[in-house]
Amino acid sequence: MTRLNPSGAAGPPDCDNFKPVELLAGKPDAPALFLCDHASNALPKAYGSLGLPPEQFARHIAWDIGAADVTRALAAMFEAPAILSRFSRLLIDPNRGADDPTLVMRISDGALIPANAHIDDQEIARRTDLYWRPYREAVASELDRMTAHGTPPAIVSIHSFTPIWRGTPRPWQIGLLWDGDARLAQALMSELEAQPDLTIGDNEPYDGALEGDTLYDLGTLRGIPHILVEVRQDLIATQAGAQAWAGRIALALRPALARADVRMIERHPSHARSQGGRPALTRTRA
Numbered sequence: 001m002t003r004l005n006p007s008g009a010a011g012p013p014d015c016d017n018f019k020p021v022e023l024l025a026g027k028p029d030a031p032a033l034f035l036c037d038h039a040s041n042a043l044p045k046a047y048g049s050l051g052l053p054p055e056q057f058a059r060h061i062a063w064d065i066g067a068a069d070v071t072r073a074l075a076a077m078f079e080a081p082a083i084l085s086r087f088s089r090l091l092i093d094p095n096r097g098a099d100d101p102t103l104v105m106r107i108s109d110g111a112l113i114p115a116n117a118h119i120d121d122q123e124i125a126r127r128t129d130l131y132w133r134p135y136r137e138a139v140a141s142e143l144d145r146m147t148a149h150g151t152p153p154a155i156v157s158i159h160s161f162t163p164i165w166r167g168t169p170r171p172w173q174i175g176l177l178w179d180g181d182a183r184l185a186q187a188l189m190s191e192l193e194a195q196p197d198l199t200i201g202d203n204e205p206y207d208g209a210l211e212g213d214t215l216y217d218l219g220t221l222r223g224i225p226h227i228l229v230e231v232r233q234d235l236i237a238t239q240a241g242a243q244a245w246a247g248r249i250a251l252a253l254r255p256a257l258a259r260a261d262v263r264m265i266e267r268h269p270s271h272a273r274s275q276g277g278r279p280a281l282t283r284t285r286a
Contacts, residue, residue, distance in 0.1 A: 097212015
């Protein structure tokens with residue numbers, strides 16, 4: 001099978017031994033497995049730049065700015081394993097279901113991705129096999145290893161969001177995204193609210209109920225407690241900011257993970273297909 005490189009010519013298969021997954025070793029009995037779905041803005045050499053100018057890869061469309069540094073810092077603080085993607089979400093999005101229409105984005109926040117604009121099913125399947133699936137399988141394998149050791153870990157997935165979206169400033173510094181299982185989300189909300197200077201989003205700036213995403217497949221379906229933490233990008237764009245925010249998250253996460261009900265297998269129904277209103281977390285302050 002051939003595919004098109006960014007210039008439109010038929011290209012050779014990948015030959016640069018690109019590794020799609022980064023695994024940070026940690027204790028198998030650590031209380032959490034840390035994930036970073038959008039850790040990198042890199043591409044395998046065979047894909048060039050997907051036809052985009054370099055400045056587009058500094059934007060949020062290519063990766064979650066600062067999220068990888070926060071993830072690595074948290075993994076070190078908890079002596080826990082972490083799994084990070086090593087490819088840009090513009091190639092294929094590891095946090096989308098295999099049948100999600102946004103798995104490979106053709107246009108992202110106003111930017112047309114030339115190499116994706118007319119992508120066919122064969123090329124999507126190829127990227128799925130080479131990049132998307134190894135990431136998901138690495139997470140599943142590490143969860144199996146940690147769960148076999150005894151108490152299952154919680155899954156903590158770190159993302160970041162833009163300070164302004166389509167001209168509207170976003171007021172939250174941090175957001176907690178969750179689906180049907182509110183155990184870890186509620187515990188973490190309660191602990192974060194002890195830090196009085198924080199504005200915390202409950203399923204903001206996005207809804208955590210997304211069928212087929214990483215936490216749906218590996219958290220919801222397995223009954224493993226999980227949370228997706230979103231941090232505003234301007235706060236973690238530097239190493240110092242990322243380290244500071246990892247410390248703030250860890251301060252709340254340690255007691256949250258110590259709660260007895262958080263570290264058990266429990267299956268909760270997803271809200272991904274719910275037509276009604278979503279439940280909200282209980283707030284300890286306005």
